[in-house]
Amino acid sequence: MTETDARVRLWSPVCEAVAALLAPYAEVILHDVRSDRVLGVWNPMSGRAPGAPSLLGELDRLDSSPNGVYGPYEKLTADGRRLSSVSAVLRDPDGEPSAVLCVNLDRTPLEQAATLLAAFAAPSAPRPEALFEQDWTDRVQRIVGAYVREHGRPVERLTREDRLAVVAELELAGVFAVRRATAVVARALRTSRSTLYALLAELRRSRP
Structure with a gap:
């Protein structure tokens, strides 16, 4: 120098x-x-x-x-x-x-480092669906998680309309037919059970 x-x-x-x-x-x-x-x-x-x-x-x-x-x-x-x-x-x-x-x-x-992290992040084998057919809690996580990823908002920032849409998907998937499902869904949506019951009631009233 x-x-x-x-x-x-x-x-x-x-x-x-x-x-x-x-x-x-x-x-x-x-x-x-x-x-x-x-x-x-x-x-x-x-x-x-x-x-x-x-x-x-x-x-x-x-x-x-x-x-x-x-x-x-x-x-x-x-x-x-x-x-x-x-x-x-x-x-x-x-x-x-x-x-x-x-x-x-x-x-x-x-x-x-990026290659290593990508290898860890990417699933290496197909999901064994037979293991999850009866796991309704996994269904809840997948439906809520898919909505959050698709719309780019964390659960805490979902609007009432967002939550109604998620609840509609969960009901279509038969989640609410399971006993005590509301507690699990309320936790996944970061809301109270009373709010969830209100969303369910609103959804069912809106149906013909």
Whole structure:
């Protein structure tokens, strides 16, 4: 690192902070716009070192950005790793480009974690329906849960009309023919049994 360069002294704490926060998965590089050389590298991953060519290209050909920040955009390493990268054009007091700060984040651990979580989340075998034919409590959970997922609202935020619709589905499924079903349904809908009885009465009155 060119410690005598004023830009390195100015931006080094920022670069070190970002590298420390995202270590060991992020590389931070500070580029010299004028000489097109690397000024400093924190947590090097790409093999670049201070003094190496930056190969930035012409900054005036960049699409305009109100804050001088570009990305996140994708990069690919020679060994097949995918990186999420962000570049920021740093300007001097006169508003002229002075340096470019780049952060390259290795997405490999994130992708591995996502794959692992997806494997746990996805059922690997068909549901054995024979095991649940008599389980009316499972029927309650599935009907209420399906409605909540479809409408994107938690149970606590269901309106009276929502609850009427769910109660109608539960009655169609024969749930209320089971003794003590109202207590289970009331818990699933986060409501009192008296409110549930009122919903049932309203539903049955509305039928021809």
